[in-house]
Amino acid sequence: MKLLTVLGSTGSIGRQTLEVVAGNPGLFSIYALAANSRVKLLAEQARRFKAKKAVIADKRYYGELKNRLADTNTKVAAGRTALCELAADMQPQLVVNALVGFAGLEPTLLALQAGKKVALANKESLVAGGHLVMPLAMENKIIPIDSEHSAIFQCLQGERAESVESIVLTASGGPFWGRTVPELENATPEEAIRHPNWRMGKKISVDSATMMNKGLEVIEAHWLFKLDYDKIKVLVQRESIVHSLVTFIDGAVLAQLGMPDMRVPIQYALTYPQRMTSSAARIPWSKLDKLSFTPVREDSFACLALAYRAGRTGGSMPAVMNAANEEAVGMFLSGKIKFLDIPRIIEFVMNKHKVIAVPDYSCLVEVDREGRLLAREYAKKKG
Numbered sequence: 001m002k003l004l005t006v007l008g009s010t011g012s013i014g015r016q017t018l019e020v021v022a023g024n025p026g027l028f029s030i031y032a033l034a035a036n037s038r039v040k041l042l043a044e045q046a047r048r049f050k051a052k053k054a055v056i057a058d059k060r061y062y063g064e065l066k067n068r069l070a071d072t073n074t075k076v077a078a079g080r081t082a083l084c085e086l087a088a089d090m091q092p093q094l095v096v097n098a099l100v101g102f103a104g105l106e107p108t109l110l111a112l113q114a115g116k117k118v119a120l121a122n123k124e125s126l127v128a129g130g131h132l133v134m135p136l137a138m139e140n141k142i143i144p145i146d147s148e149h150s151a152i153f154q155c156l157q158g159e160r161a162e163s164v165e166s167i168v169l170t171a172s173g174g175p176f177w178g179r180t181v182p183e184l185e186n187a188t189p190e191e192a193i194r195h196p197n198w199r200m201g202k203k204i205s206v207d208s209a210t211m212m213n214k215g216l217e218v219i220e221a222h223w224l225f226k227l228d229y230d231k232i233k234v235l236v237q238r239e240s241i242v243h244s245l246v247t248f249i250d251g252a253v254l255a256q257l258g259m260p261d262m263r264v265p266i267q268y269a270l271t272y273p274q275r276m277t278s279s280a281a282r283i284p285w286s287k288l289d290k291l292s293f294t295p296v297r298e299d300s301f302a303c304l305a306l307a308y309r310a311g312r313t314g315g316s317m318p319a320v321m322n323a324a325n326e327e328a329v330g331m332f333l334s335g336k337i338k339f340l341d342i343p344r345i346i347e348f349v350m351n352k353h354k355v356i357a358v359p360d361y362s363c364l365v366e367v368d369r370e371g372r373l374l375a376r377e378y379a380k381k382k383g
Contacts, residue, residue, distance in 0.1 A: 001026065001027065001028065001281055002027065002028050002029070002030050002041050002093055002094060002270070003028075003029050003031045003091060003092040003093055003094070003096075003320075003333070004017075004021065004028055004029070004030055004031060004092055004093075004094050004095075004096060004141055004194055004270070005030075005031050005033075005034075005086060005087070005089065005092040005096065006030065006032075006033050006034070006096045006098065006288065007031040007034045007083065007086070007087060007095065007096065007097050007099050007107055008034065008035065008036075008096075008097070008098035008099040008100065008104075008121075008122075009034060009035055009045055009098070010035040010036075010038040010041045010042055010045070010251070011035075011041065011098055011099075011201050012034070012199060012200050012201040012262075013096075013098035013121045013145065013201075013266065014033075014096070014098040014261065016262050016263050016266055017096050017098065017226075018030075018045060018049065018172060018264050018268070019263060019268050020263050020267045020270060021049065021270075022049075023263075023278075023279065024171070024271075024276060025062040027271070027276070028040060030049035030050070030051045030094055031051065031052050031053065031089070031091050031092040032051055032052060032053035032054065032055070032086050032089065032092065032113045033045050033046050033049070033051045033053075033054050033055075034054070034055040034083050034086055035055075035056060035057070035121050036058055036099075036100075037055075037056065037057070037058040037060075037061060038044070038059045038073065038107060039056055039061040039064050039065050039068070039247075040068070042054055042056060042065065043065055043068035043069055045273075045322055045327060046069055046072070046074045046100065047072055047074070048067065050072075050073075050074075051074050051157075052073075052074065052075050052091075053075045053076075053077070053086060054075070054076050054077075055076075055077045055079075055081065055082045055083050055086050056076075056077075056078045056143070057080060057082075057103075057175070058076070058078070059078045059079045061220065062076070062077075062078035062079075064080070069259070071208045075146075075325035076348065079161060082106055083107065083305075084110055085112045086107075086185050087106075087108075087110045087114075087116075088106035088110040088111060088114040088116075090114060090115075090292065092116065092235045093116070093117060094103040094116065094117045094119055094270065095107075095111040095116045095117070095118050095119070095146075095332055096118075096119045096121070096258065096269075096270075097111070097118055097119070097121060097122045097124060097125065098121045098122065098145075098156065099122050100122070100201065100203055100204075100321060101122075101124050101317070101322075101326050102128055102203075102246075102322060102326065102364075102368045103191065104122030104124055104125050104272070104366070105122075105125045105128055105129045105132075105133075105373045106361065107121060107122075108120065108129075109125075109129070109132060109133060109361065112133065112141055112142075113136060113137035115323060116141075117140070117141055117142075117143065118137075118141060118142050118143070119143050119145055119266075119269035119270060120142050120143070120144055120145060120146075120347045121145040121146065121266075123146060123216045123217060123220045124326075125321055126219065126220040126223045126224065127216050127219045127318050127319070127321075127322050127361060128224070128318060128319035128322050128323075128364055128367075129319070129361065129364055129370070130158065130219070130220075130223030130318075131223075131358065132360070132361060132364075133223070134223050134224075140255065140272070142221075142224070143268075143269040144224060144265075144269070145262075145265055145269050146217060146219075146220070146245040146265070147243045147244075147260075147262060147264075147265050148170060148217055148243055149170045149217065149220060149224055149244075150242065150243070150268055150269065151223060151243035151245075151255070151256035151265075151365065152167055152169075152221065152244050152246055152256075152266035153224075154222075154268065155244070155245075155246040155254040155255065155256055156225070156246065159246075159248070159271075160224060160251075161225075163248050163249055163250075164225070164227065164249070165231070165248055165249045166227075166230055166231040166232070166233060166245060166246075166247045167221065167225065167227065167231065167233070167244065167245065167246050167247070167340055168233045168234070168235050168244060168245040168246075168247075168248065169214060169218060169221060169232065169233070169234050169235075169238060169244050169291020170181075170200075170236070170237035170240075170243060170244050170245070170293075170378075171208075171211065171213075171214045171218050171234055171235070171236050171237065171296070172195070172196065172197050172208065172233055172236070172237070172240045172244050172260075173236040173238055173294075174192075174195060174196075174205075174208040174209040174211065174301075175191055175192060175194050175195060175196055175208075175209055176191075176192070176209050177238065179300065180300065180349055181299060181300055181340070184300060184339055184340055185337075185338060185339070185340050185373065186288075186338065187209070187310075187339040187340075188339075189202075189206070189333050189335070191209075192205060192206045192209040192258075192339065193205040193206060193209075195208055195209075197239075197240040197260040199262070203326070203329055203330075203333075205331060206329045206333065206342075207254065207325070210301065210303040210338075210339075210342050211296060211301035211303050212303035212304070212306075212307060212325050212342070212346075214234050214296075214304055215303055215304045215305075215306065215308065215310075216307060216322070218304075218307055218308060218311060219236065219307060219310070219311040219318050220230050227348075229308060229311050229312050234304060235295065236292075236293070236294045236295070237291070237292065237293055237298060238292055238295040239288075239290075239291060239292065240257050240260040241257050241258070241259070241288070241291060242256075242257050242281060242291055243255075243256050243257065243258065243319065244256060257283060258280070258283065259282070259283055261280045261281065263278070263280055263281050264278060266328075270382050271376065300349070301341040302351050303325070303343045303346065306321060306346050306347060307321065308344060308352065309350070310350060313355060314355075314357075315355040315357045315358065316353070316354050316355055316356040316357075316359045316364065316367045317350065317353065317355050318369060319359065319364050319368060319371070320349055320350065320353045320367050320368075320370070320371040320374075321346055321349070321350055321371070322368075323349070323367065323368040323369075323370070323371025323372050323375070324345055324346045324348075324349035324350070324371045324372070324374065324375045325342070325346055326372070327345070327371065327372045327375035327376060328341065328342040328345040328346060328375055328379075329342060330346075331376075333373075336379060337379050337382070341379070344378070344381060345375045345378050346375075348374065348375075348378045349371050349374040349375055349378070352374050353367075353370070353371070353374075
């Protein structure tokens with residue numbers, strides 16, 4: 001039985017991870033769960049899965065979590081330090097990092113330093129700190145959970161890295177595909193989080209709507225698969241059936257296909273290198289009349305080009321871009337800025353930033369802080 005810690009257990013990926021665990025009795029045991037502030041759900045999860053430990057990052061909810069689990073054997077802790085200690089705990093074999101944003105980088109580093117395998121859904125770990133993470137991640141220590149990176153990871157099994165010519169990351173296009181720039185100007189948060197194919201949290205849903213999610217994945221793929229940015233392409237695949245493709249130097253192309261269900265890549269990450277039976281829906285081949293591939297219109301989705309620019313620039317630029325995006329998305333969701341202000345803010349912050357070539361973790365923390373301050377500065381001036 002594999003012992004798991006799930007960081008971000010109350011988010012979309014965390015909840016689906018626990019669905020996979022529940023659907024495979026006898027294969028997994030939950031050692032610890034951590035969440036930011038959804039204390040009621042965290043307590044329910046810890047009770048259901050008999051977690052040894054439960055951590056709530058927001059210290060304000062420590063008392064409530066302790067009270068909710070008072071009649072259990074679950075050890076309760078709170079705060080950022082407790083969450084990081086959980087990531088480095090020597091007991092579990094696998095840490096699922098489903099935290100959102102830059103906050104996931106430090107736990108990834110600590111888990112890898114402790115010799116843990118990491119099932120990674122926190123793409124910002126590699127976007128902001130890929131140069132710090134990957135030297136710690138030899139011998140398949142990181143198993144990607146993102147459907148696109150899981151697809152590429154699966155296509156590369158048994159293949160030599162030097163045999164890869166290029167890869168294609170597929171995108172659904174999100175809820176705003178086909179809209180013109182004027183039509184996007186007054187797009188609402190409610191529209192942005194209404195993804196047509198995937199069940200996701202609010203932040204990643206907005207990132208999908210702006211295509212920044214795909215930009216972050218481009219940078220993530222650069223680090224995971226050691227590929228130059230010119231070898232990483234993006235195409236819109238509206239059906240969300242083809243999850244990504246790999247072209248090899250002999251002209252052969254491998255793709256991983258499946259219905260849009262995050263439980264499939266999650267389960268693969270948890271059971272790798274084995275495959276286990278899954279209840280996921282199968283592709284209805286007889287009813288599938290097309291698989292379409294369309295280039296991304298950069299005039300409507302400027303965030304993708306900004307991400308490529310940040311990745312190619314390297315150093316601290318991806319970290320400051322990510323910080324600006326996180327802050328801008330938060331402001332958009334709270335109604336403080338418009339949808340198209342998101343790329344405007346990111347570009348403003350990137351233009352202001354002085355790149356640091358090889359930032360260490362403490363430097364990245366300051367870069368993240370700078371990016372957020374500059375984003376708020378832009379929004380304040382505009383407002």
